[in-house]
Amino acid sequence: MPALPRRPRVEILAERAIEVLIRLCGISAVLFVFGIFFFVFREGSHLLFHGFNFREFFFSPEWYPTSQSHVRYGALALIAGTASVTLLAMLLAVPFGIGTAVFISEFCGARTKETLKITIELLAAIPSVVWGFVGLTVMNKVIIQLFHTPIGLNVLNGGVILALMSVPIIVSIGEDALKAVPDSYREAAIALGVTRWQLIHRVLVPAARNGLLAAVLLGVGRAVGETMAVLMATGHAVKIPTSLLDSVRTLTATIAAELGEAAVHSDHYQVLFIIGILLFTITFAINLAADLIVRGVRRE
Amino acid sequence: MVTPPKMIEIRDLRVRFARHEVLKGVTLDVCRNEVLGIIGPAQSGKTTFVKVINRTIEDSPEVSVTGSVRVNGEDIWKLKDLPALRRKIGMVAPLPVGLPLSIFDNVAFAPRMAGLRDRNELEARVERCLRQAALWDEVKDRLDSLGTRLSGGQQQRLTIARALSHDPEVLCLDEFSIAIDPVTTMRIEDVLKELRSQITIVLVTNLVQQARRLADRTAFFLNGELVEVDRTEAIFSETPADLRTFQYVRGIFG
Amino acid sequence: MFQATRFTLRKRRYELLARAVFFLMTLLIVTPLILIVGYLVYQAWPILSLDFLFTNPRNGMRSGGIWSPLLGTIYLVVISLLVSTPIGVLAAISLNEYARESWITRVINLAVVNLAGVPSIVHALFGLGAFVLFAGLGKSILAASLTLAIMTLPVIIASTKEALASVPVPFREACWNVGATRWQTIRHVVLPNSVGGILTGVILQVSRAAGETAPIMFTGVVFYKAIKEGDPFAYGLFDQCMALSMHLFTISTQVPDVPKALPYGTAVVLLGAVLAVNALAILVRLRLRSRRKW
Numbered sequence: 001m002p003a004l005p006r007r008p009r010v011e012i013l014a015e016r017a018i019e020v021l022i023r024l025c026g027i028s029a030v031l032f033v034f035g036i037f038f039f040v041f042r043e044g045s046h047l048l049f050h051g052f053n054f055r056e057f058f059f060s061p062e063w064y065p066t067s068q069s070h071v072r073y074g075a076l077a078l079i080a081g082t083a084s085v086t087l088l089a090m091l092l093a094v095p096f097g098i099g100t101a102v103f104i105s106e107f108c109g110a111r112t113k114e115t116l117k118i119t120i121e122l123l124a125a126i127p128s129v130v131w132g133f134v135g136l137t138v139m140n141k142v143i144i145q146l147f148h149t150p151i152g153l154n155v156l157n158g159g160v161i162l163a164l165m166s167v168p169i170i171v172s173i174g175e176d177a178l179k180a181v182p183d184s185y186r187e188a189a190i191a192l193g194v195t196r197w198q199l200i201h202r203v204l205v206p207a208a209r210n211g212l213l214a215a216v217l218l219g220v221g222r223a224v225g226e227t228m229a230v231l232m233a234t235g236h237a238v239k240i241p242t243s244l245l246d247s248v249r250t251l252t253a254t255i256a257a258e259l260g261e262a263a264v265h266s267d268h269y270q271v272l273f274i275i276g277i278l279l280f281t282i283t284f285a286i287n288l289a290a291d292l293i294v295r296g297v298r299r300e
Numbered sequence: 301m302v303t304p305p306k307m308i309e310i311r312d313l314r315v316r317f318a319r320h321e322v323l324k325g326v327t328l329d330v331c332r333n334e335v336l337g338i339i340g341p342a343q344s345g346k347t348t349f350v351k352v353i354n355r356t357i358e359d360s361p362e363v364s365v366t367g368s369v370r371v372n373g374e375d376i377w378k379l380k381d382l383p384a385l386r387r388k389i390g391m392v393a394p395l396p397v398g399l400p401l402s403i404f405d406n407v408a409f410a411p412r413m414a415g416l417r418d419r420n421e422l423e424a425r426v427e428r429c430l431r432q433a434a435l436w437d438e439v440k441d442r443l444d445s446l447g448t449r450l451s452g453g454q455q456q457r458l459t460i461a462r463a464l465s466h467d468p469e470v471l472c473l474d475e476f477s478i479a480i481d482p483v484t485t486m487r488i489e490d491v492l493k494e495l496r497s498q499i500t501i502v503l504v505t506n507l508v509q510q511a512r513r514l515a516d517r518t519a520f521f522l523n524g525e526l527v528e529v530d531r532t533e534a535i536f537s538e539t540p541a542d543l544r545t546f547q548y549v550r551g552i553f554g
Numbered sequence: 555m556f557q558a559t560r561f562t563l564r565k566r567r568y569e570l571l572a573r574a575v576f577f578l579m580t581l582l583i584v585t586p587l588i589l590i591v592g593y594l595v596y597q598a599w600p601i602l603s604l605d606f607l608f609t610n611p612r613n614g615m616r617s618g619g620i621w622s623p624l625l626g627t628i629y630l631v632v633i634s635l636l637v638s639t640p641i642g643v644l645a646a647i648s649l650n651e652y653a654r655e656s657w658i659t660r661v662i663n664l665a666v667v668n669l670a671g672v673p674s675i676v677h678a679l680f681g682l683g684a685f686v687l688f689a690g691l692g693k694s695i696l697a698a699s700l701t702l703a704i705m706t707l708p709v710i711i712a713s714t715k716e717a718l719a720s721v722p723v724p725f726r727e728a729c730w731n732v733g734a735t736r737w738q739t740i741r742h743v744v745l746p747n748s749v750g751g752i753l754t755g756v757i758l759q760v761s762r763a764a765g766e767t768a769p770i771m772f773t774g775v776v777f778y779k780a781i782k783e784g785d786p787f788a789y790g791l792f793d794q795c796m797a798l799s800m801h802l803f804t805i806s807t808q809v810p811d812v813p814k815a816l817p818y819g820t821a822v823v824l825l826g827a828v829l830a831v832n833a834l835a836i837l838v839r840l841r842l843r844s845r846r847k848w
Contacts, residue, residue, distance in 0.1 A: 004387070004467060007415040015737045019652075025641050026648025029711060030665040032704055036672060039683035099579035107573055116580065118836055123587050125758075125832040126825065127765025128674070129799045133806055133821050134590055167583050195565050197572040218671070225673025227768045228799075232807060252675045252768075259678075259772055264687075276679040280672065287671040291664060356730055361655055387733035397728040400747055400847035409742070410732035448848040462732055 040280060044273030046265075052274065063238045065258065065268045073271045080240040081155075081248035085230060086223040088159030088244070089166055093223075094216055096163075097170030101215075102200055104171070105178040117175075124168035128228040135161040135233025149245050153235035156244040161233050162226060166219040173218060177211020178204060210293050217290040221283050227252040251275050306370075307332045307470060307500045308353060313367035315348050317360065322348045324524040325367075330470070335492070335501040337515025337532065339508055341548065344521040346504045347394075350472045353502070354389040355382060372469065387414060390463030390471040390499075394478045396455035398447030399462075403430075403439050406447040406458055410466040425465060433461035434491050453484030460491065471495065472502045477510065489514060508549055512536055520545045594825065598818035606819055610783050611801070615809050620820055622781045625788060626795035629695055630770060631763045633791075634702035639756050641703075642710030649711070650718040651740055670708035674768040677705045681773040694792045698774030705769055706759040713758070717751025718744060722848070750842035757835035761828040767799040775800045777808065798824045 041048075053073065056062075060074025104116050135157050143152030181204055189199045205212065235247025236257070249257070255272050262269040308330035315323040323345045330336050338346050351357040355376060357365060369376050371388060379385050387410065399406050407426040416422060426443070430436040435457040439450075447458055456476060463471060473492075477485040492501060492514055505511055511518045512532060519529035520542070528541045540546050547553055609619030649666075653659045672680075681701030691697040721744050729739040775797045781788035789795050802824060806817040 002421060004411055005415045007413075011415075015735065019737055022644050022648045022652060025644035026653065026662065028641055028645055029669055029708065030662050032707065033665040033669050033672075035684065036669075036676065036680045036704070039688065040676060040679045043679070043683045043687075096579050096583055099576050100583050103576035103580045107576055116584070119584050119587060121836065122829055122832055123583070125761050125765075125828050126587075126590075127767075127799055127828055129765065129767045129802050130821050130825050130828075133802055133817065134594075136806055137818075138590070138593060164583075164586055171583075195572070196569045200572070221671050225671070225676070227673065227675040228803065232803070252673060255675050255679070256768055256771065259682075273679055273683075276676050280676050283671050283673055283676075284668055287668045288664070291667055354731065356727070359730070383733040383735055385733075386731060391731040393724070393727065393731070395724065397724045398848075399725055399728055399743060401743070409729070409734070413732070413734040413738045413742075446847060459728070462728070466733055 037277075037280060040273055040276045043265075044270045044277055047267055047270035048274055048277075052271075057271075057274075061238075061240050063254075065262075065271065071267070075251070075275065077238045077240050078249055078251045078254050078275070081234065081238075082224060082250040082252070084155050084241050084248060085158040085162055085234060085250060086220060088155060089162035089223045090216070090220060092160065092163035093166040093170055093219055097167045097215070097219065098174050098205075098212060100167070101171045101174030101178060101212075102204075105175050106196065106200060106204070117172075120168045120171050123164070124172075126165075128165065128226060129232075131161050131165055132229040132232030135229060139233065143245075147245055151235065151247070153233055154245050154247045155234065155241050158230045158234035158248070158250075159244070161229050162223045165226060165229060166223050169222055170215045170219040173215035174208075174212050177208040177215060180211060181207045214290040214293045217286050217293070221286040221290070224286070225252065225279065225283050227256050231256050251279055305332065306330065307372065308502075309368075309370040310352075311368040313349075313352060313369065314365070315345070315352065315357065316364045318362040322524050323352075326521075326524075326526045328519060328526055328529060330500060330502060331517075333497065333500055334516045335496050335503060335514050336529075337511030337518040338502065338504040338521060339506075339511050339518060339548070340521035340527075341553070342506070343523075345524040346521050347474050349521070350391070350474050350502060350504055353470070353472060354386045354391055356386075356391070383414075387466040388469050390460075390466070390468035392456070392459050392463055392471070392473040392476045394475040396452050396459060396479060398450055398455040398458055400446065400448050402444045403447050403450070403458065404443040407461045407465050410462060414466060426461075429461040429464045432464055432491065432495065433457045434487050435461055453480040453487075456480050456484065457488065457491075460488065464495075468499060470500045470502060472504070474504045475506050477505070477507065485510075508551075520548065522548070591825065591829075594818055594822050598815055598822040601815035601819040602822065607823070608784055610780060611778070611796075611805075615778065615801075615805050616812050616816070620798065620801060620823060621783050622779060622788075623796040623798045623801035623820075624823070625781070625786065626695070626775065626779075627764050627798040629789050629795060630699050630702060630775075630797060631760055633695065633699035634706060634763050635756060635760060637700060637703040638707045638710055638759070642707050643714050643752060645707075646711045646714035646718060647740060647745075650715050651736060651744065666708045666711050669704075670712065672705075674705070674766055677701055677769040678772050680704070681769055686773055692792065693772070693774045693776075693794055695774050695789060695795050696791045698770040698795075701769045701773045702763045702766065705766065706763055709759055709762070710752075710755050713755025714748070714752050717748035717755070720751065721747050725848075747847060750838060750845075754835045754839045754842070757831060757838065761831040761835075764831070765799055765824065765828050767797075767803055770797055771800060777804050798827075 057073055057075050059076055060072065061077040062072045062074040063077055064070065064072045104113055108116065139157045139160060140152035143149065143157055185203055185207055186199065189203045230250045231253035234250065234253065236249060237247035238249045241248045255275055259272050262272060306329045310326060310328045313323055313326040326349065338349065340346055348357060352365060352369060357363055376385055399409065401409065404426055407429050408422045411422060411425055427436060430439065435454060438454065450458060476488065495501065503511065503514060515532045517529060518532045518535040520527045520535065522544060528545055530541065534540060535545060536549055606619040607624060608621050610621045612618030649659065649662060681697060685691050685697035685700050686693055725743055726739050729743055774794050776794045779794060779796050798820065802817060802820045805812050805820065
């Protein structure tokens with residue numbers, strides 16, 4: 001039988017070229033993460049190293065970037081705004097999210113499971129500006145009606161909207177975590193005669209706790225980083241909230257609201273980039289923590 | 301150039317996965333056109349051994365390989381063209397694998413990747429290999445159907461056809477019968493008997509009797525060491541060189 | 555005979571209670587979706603029509619339609635995905651098919667996960683600093699699209715990796731055994747069987763790119779820009795443009811005296827497009843499952 005021919009030269013060269021391209025793209029993700037940090041840092045770095053008042057930034061609630069006489073960059077109120085809205089959102093989203101994850105994982109037949117998972121996916125797909133719009137119109141009216149306040153754009157509004165936005169990620173990762181618990185745990189517990197509730201509360205949740213914790217962390221990361229929805233739903237008051245019905249401004253909303261008006265490379269502009277660095281660092285830390293926790297699960 | 305008498309020459313082969321030494325200094329020759337049987341209990345390094353020959357061992361994590369391996373006189377570690385080496389060695393894995401392509405494309409895959417594009421030559425090659433693997437009659441009317449839909453025994457024969465499709469000089473079979481029925485096993489053994497005059501065969505097997513049936517010489521591996529290698533009759537006789545061979549062959553351990 | 559004891563009956567009641575509680579929790583999350591969509595459609599009804607889609611906003615955006623934002627969004631989505639899909643797929647191939655387990659791969663995986671978690675406003679800042687200013691592209695469709703591309707990249711990498719990993723390893727080994735190179739194996743066996751999963755991932759990012767506002771707000775999208783109605787080539791790469799998401803934000807917060815139905819109509823079109831695209835991705839995924847080749 002005739003011997004096999006050789007591969008055409010062109011083909012071999014093309015293959016080598018593609019493999020180079022592949023390797024380049026492989027390191028691209030790292031490049032882009034560093035790139036993001038680098039370029040955001042770059043725009044705020046001058047001020048950061050030349051007289052940035054860290055004390056004022058972190059501890060003063062007085063945010064007056066456009067004042068003619070006395071410019072102040074105290075971001076405490078903004079930090080409090082982000083924290084309050086995120087906290088409320090998590091207080092709502094975590095129990096409901098994990099509850100739904102439990103329901104999907106333990107109480108559903110295959111058909112309902114599929115339908116519910118699709119619904120949650122569609123919920124996750126709703127753009128943040130649409131959520132913001134909902135907060136601006138629907139939630140606004142509801143809050144005004146229920147609480148008789150003059151405006152309904154406040155911590156409560158933002159918190160509820162943010163909760164609805166964070167739930168899908170908690171449900172989906174939480175459900176994965178529960179699915180990863182081996183069936184042998186369930187079988188052993190049932191053989192001992194426990195109720196469904198005991199099974200969930202004493203066996204499954206503890207077994208899946210790392211994955212569930214990671215799910216919550218990622219939900220927090222989502223909430224902290226959200227921009228448009230909170231911009232539209234929490235009002236525009238830069239002050240530390242004392243009640244759920246107070247309007248606030250978050251770190252993210254501040255950047256979005258003020259970047260357009262700040263002159264490029266001005267102090268105000270640079271401070272906004274510094275807020276960006278802060279946000280990047282916070283979400284980076286959260287993602288790192290979630291990743292380490294999940295890694296810990298895999299080792300078990 | 302004088303053709304070297306030995307097909308494969310191996311000197312002091314050591315393979316380690318991280319800390320664990322899997323092959324501990326194996327020295328062995330494979331003669332041209334012989335059937336070399338390799339027997340031994342599980343975890344004795346047999347699979348690792350054949351994976352060294354076609355250099356697929358390099359894909360395992362944290363592996364380190366030392367020692368000299370020559371195929372047809374050439375040092376395989378110095379070869380630039382790895383696919384060419386792998387085409388010289390046909391490999392049949394323990395678990396049958398049908399690629400998710402048509403049966404025709406399964407067998408035509410290797411020649412195509414090597415550069416053969418002519419349809420007529422491909423068809424001739426596919427038919428020849430399927431006939432040699434004793435699969436042609438069963439699939440000749442459905443060469444377009446998916447290779448993954450064949451039975452285990454058929455997929456193993458398909459793997460043999462694939463292995464033959466690139467004109468190998470050595471055919472390595474690693475416990476090929478482990479997942480297939482006895483009838484197909486016998487058919488494949490007949491195939492090997494037909495092939496033995498044309499190519500060199502390295503037959504790793506956990507079925508001691510299979511080595512007895514097919515192999516000219518047999519090597520006994522135990523815990524990563526080559527205990528002994530000799531003519532098959534000697535290995536299975538009352539007086540092999542090593543007591544452990546005697547015991548293993550008679551099922552006293554293993 | 556098995557007679558239910560008092561203990562068993564109590565257990566059963568707790569079971570039902572637990573089931574009811576979890577069911578209610580789920581219901582509480584699922585109903586908003588339905589209510590929101592319903593309410594938005596109801597409020598937008600008077601204004602929804604084909605005309606709405608193909609007319610420009612008029613009269614200071616107090617009347618007219620959404621043609622220029624709609625076209626702008628289409629441009630942004632198409633260009634950003636033309637950039638991020640090839641890079642993302644090749645990156646995933648690199649990570650799943652070529653990389654050895656080592657600290658480098660772990661760093662890269664960490665980078666991908668972190669890139670996915672970057673807040674959208676930080677993407678905006680990055681786009682401003684890198685594409686608009688440093689690369690000198692100015693505020694343009696190109697800069698905005700590249701910013702969106704970086705945003706969608708990590709998810710495309712992750713979903714492609716998953717699709718590649720679902721092809722069993724024995725197939726690859728069988729190919730290597732017969733002398734195929736790594737690339738040949740990928741090109742002829744792994745990729746063709748991963749296309750569905752890759753497609754699903756890309757489609758999902760379409761909806762994400764269409765819905766985001768912050769990354770494009772400062773990199774090339776503006777409040778208002780007049781373009782020729784009905785002309786699909788009305789925008790140029792270095793032009794600024796309008797976008798649906800930004801338009802919704804503008805007319806619901808920046809423009810006074812907008813008739814009620816207008817922002818609702820915009821929201822419905824945006825939401826409808828996003829949900830339709832996601833539904834398409836889900837259909838693709840379901841169809842995939844039934845056409846598996848092994």
